[in-house]
Amino acid sequence: xxxxSIDKLSMRFDLPDGGAVQALQDVSIDLKAGExxxxxxxxxxxxxxxxxxxxxxxAPTSGVMTLNxxxxxxxxxERGMVFQQGALFEWMSVRENVGxxxxxxxxxxxxxxxxxxxxxxxxxxxxxxxxxxYELSGGMQQRVALARCLANxxxxxxxDEPLGALDxxxxxxxxxxxxxxxxxxGKTIILITHSVEEALLLGERLIVMAPRPGRxxxxxxxxxxxxxxNADLREVKKHxxxxxxxxxxxxxxxDMEEEIMGTKEDAA
Amino acid sequence: MIPLLMYVAIFVVAFFLVTKVVSGVAAKxxxxxxxxTFGDESAVRPNRAAGIISILTIFLMWxxxxxxxxxxEFLHAPGPFLGTTEFTYTAQAEGQAPDDATVTVLxxxxxxxxxxxxxxxxxxxxxxxxxxxxxxxTGLVNVxxxxxxxxxxxxxxxxxxxxxxxxxxxxxxxxxxxxxxxKGTPNFAPSKGWQMEPLYLPAPEEVWTRTLQIASEGFRNxxxxxxxxxxxxxxVVGFLLGALVGIPxxxxxxxxxxxxxxxxPIVEFMRPVPPLxxxxxxxxxxxxxxxGKIILLFLAALWIMAIAARSGVSGVKISKVxxxxxxxxxxxxxxRYVIIPNSLPEIFTGARVAMGVCWGxxxxxxxxxxxxxxxxxxxxxxxxxNTDIVIMGIILIGVIGFGIDMLMRAAEKFLVPWKGKG
Numbered sequence: 001x002x003x004x005s006i007d008k009l010s011m012r013f014d015l016p017d018g019g020a021v022q023a024l025q026d027v028s029i030d031l032k033a034g035e036x037x038x039x040x041x042x043x044x045x046x047x048x049x050x051x052x053x054x055x056x057x058x059a060p061t062s063g064v065m066t067l068n069x070x071x072x073x074x075x076x077x078e079r080g081m082v083f084q085q086g087a088l089f090e091w092m093s094v095r096e097n098v099g100x101x102x103x104x105x106x107x108x109x110x111x112x113x114x115x116x117x118x119x120x121x122x123x124x125x126x127x128x129x130x131x132x133x134y135e136l137s138g139g140m141q142q143r144v145a146l147a148r149c150l151a152n153x154x155x156x157x158x159x160d161e162p163l164g165a166l167d168x169x170x171x172x173x174x175x176x177x178x179x180x181x182x183x184x185x186g187k188t189i190i191l192i193t194h195s196v197e198e199a200l201l202l203g204e205r206l207i208v209m210a211p212r213p214g215r216x217x218x219x220x221x222x223x224x225x226x227x228x229x230n231a232d233l234r235e236v237k238k239h240x241x242x243x244x245x246x247x248x249x250x251x252x253x254x255d256m257e258e259e260i261m262g263t264k265e266d267a268a
Numbered sequence: 269m270i271p272l273l274m275y276v277a278i279f280v281v282a283f284f285l286v287t288k289v290v291s292g293v294a295a296k297x298x299x300x301x302x303x304x305t306f307g308d309e310s311a312v313r314p315n316r317a318a319g320i321i322s323i324l325t326i327f328l329m330w331x332x333x334x335x336x337x338x339x340x341e342f343l344h345a346p347g348p349f350l351g352t353t354e355f356t357y358t359a360q361a362e363g364q365a366p367d368d369a370t371v372t373v374l375x376x377x378x379x380x381x382x383x384x385x386x387x388x389x390x391x392x393x394x395x396x397x398x399x400x401x402x403x404x405x406t407g408l409v410n411v412x413x414x415x416x417x418x419x420x421x422x423x424x425x426x427x428x429x430x431x432x433x434x435x436x437x438x439x440x441x442x443x444x445x446x447x448x449x450x451k452g453t454p455n456f457a458p459s460k461g462w463q464m465e466p467l468y469l470p471a472p473e474e475v476w477t478r479t480l481q482i483a484s485e486g487f488r489n490x491x492x493x494x495x496x497x498x499x500x501x502x503x504v505v506g507f508l509l510g511a512l513v514g515i516p517x518x519x520x521x522x523x524x525x526x527x528x529x530x531x532x533p534i535v536e537f538m539r540p541v542p543p544l545x546x547x548x549x550x551x552x553x554x555x556x557x558x559x560g561k562i563i564l565l566f567l568a569a570l571w572i573m574a575i576a577a578r579s580g581v582s583g584v585k586i587s588k589v590x591x592x593x594x595x596x597x598x599x600x601x602x603x604r605y606v607i608i609p610n611s612l613p614e615i616f617t618g619a620r621v622a623m624g625v626c627w628g629x630x631x632x633x634x635x636x637x638x639x640x641x642x643x644x645x646x647x648x649x650x651x652x653x654n655t656d657i658v659i660m661g662i663i664l665i666g667v668i669g670f671g672i673d674m675l676m677r678a679a680e681k682f683l684v685p686w687k688g689k690g
Binding site: 055056057074075076077079080081083086087088089090091092100101104105132134148149152154158 | 590609610686
């Protein structure tokens, strides 16, 4: 029973005006250990809610999640999270941020130092380890966030639009880094994104979600992530299957958006 | 009115002199190259020359209008009249032709009292008079005292310097003015010039001398340093106690529904109550000793610190807390490593406000009742019309308040360098 299993997850928020929002309905995902899943969907489809439930920050109204055979009931070090931005601790240096998880566990100093140094090498921030995090650029900060998450050696890494706030060039470099880390560490990764290209590049598996209620619309199994591990991502984009897939998913999302606009106009 | 005009004139003249004539030497940094400065607050930097001139102007005006010895004589505003002057009065009595007589007035400096000069009585039923008046004072001139026909016999003063005058009216004379009292006695007021009387505003050097004197001799059984030290001691102890209780209270309010519900009404009610309004109650309860002062300052700091800590907790980005939880932190570790450091900038801001409020409150409390302290010093001095001590006290209180704020800022910069960087 290794891996993450999400079974018929539903989430319903009550609104103060008496109404309710069905954020998620019967979402089921089975993820084997070491799989890389990207989740894509128009805004309001509940993808961040899904991630928060898996992380344990929210309790679902119904449904069961298990990780390696035990049920998920709250946040835990076994599920690391990388946020879009602003989740680093600005009162700590880069080194202290990366070493936060091991410190919380009370790991001996030497072991911690070794892990932190190794990860700083991996993300290429060895020269910046004594800097304050607010002195780093956005891309560097996200590399710190990745390293901080990995330092804790979680079974699953949850990424909530981790590259959404970065510029296009930095973003591409970070995408390569994510693929490299995925292959090297063998972690199970769930990545939320609103970029179709990123979802294709970083999704061994790809789930497209539909809104109202939030549900799984379509699932793909893609070759691009595996290709991207050892190749330039720009080369991967030239793959004959890449363009058509992108068009297909873009159209799918456009249709959903139009549907939302349509229902809104009907309501008006 | 004249001092204000003078101040505005200096402001305007200095502005043109500094900006139009001298400004060519300004450094060409990035901000100086901005073409849009009106509306761009970040491009507004205090003009250092203006700051220096501003302070100098205050001392200059202070010196000019108090006749300060630090300034050359020609810069002084016209001072009060000193020396001898005279005016004539015309007395009338029934059955007599009106008769003129001269009054000689000697205005003497207050520190060297003088007698009225001797004068020749002259002829007619009204005799010449003389009187000595201290500088800044006025003097009733009982002109009919030596006259052949006195007021009791029906003599009346009907004119001064040949100008008709009735009781209540005033006639200008050389170096002063004469007002006829309701009972018909002339009252001579030497001209005061434009300077301030030392009773209202002593010259800067007098304040300085008095400061040195108080610093070496003390004031009311306590040295100057004891007075200031007592005030500071009360502020520091009151503030520390307030912070000691207020910060945990604020954290509890930021972390627990029950605490929030329980203390919100109390804190929200006490916050707008000015600490000064508590002084009477605190005096009733705890008297005018140290305990009362410290309780008052404790209350002044308590709500500010509680609110600062509460908003420090609510200012924690939830993603940071989530991140810490999914990195395996316990509740205690979240408190220690996330919530407390994240709320420190807010707490420091609160501490700065609280220290300022406490300083103001302690002075006010000492004004009302105290054995020692900066506020007591100026209040007691004002009762004895020692304006120089009052001004010295105000300046020292300002300097200390400013110093406290500077220290807090420096501590903030040193201890929470991440402020505003999250």
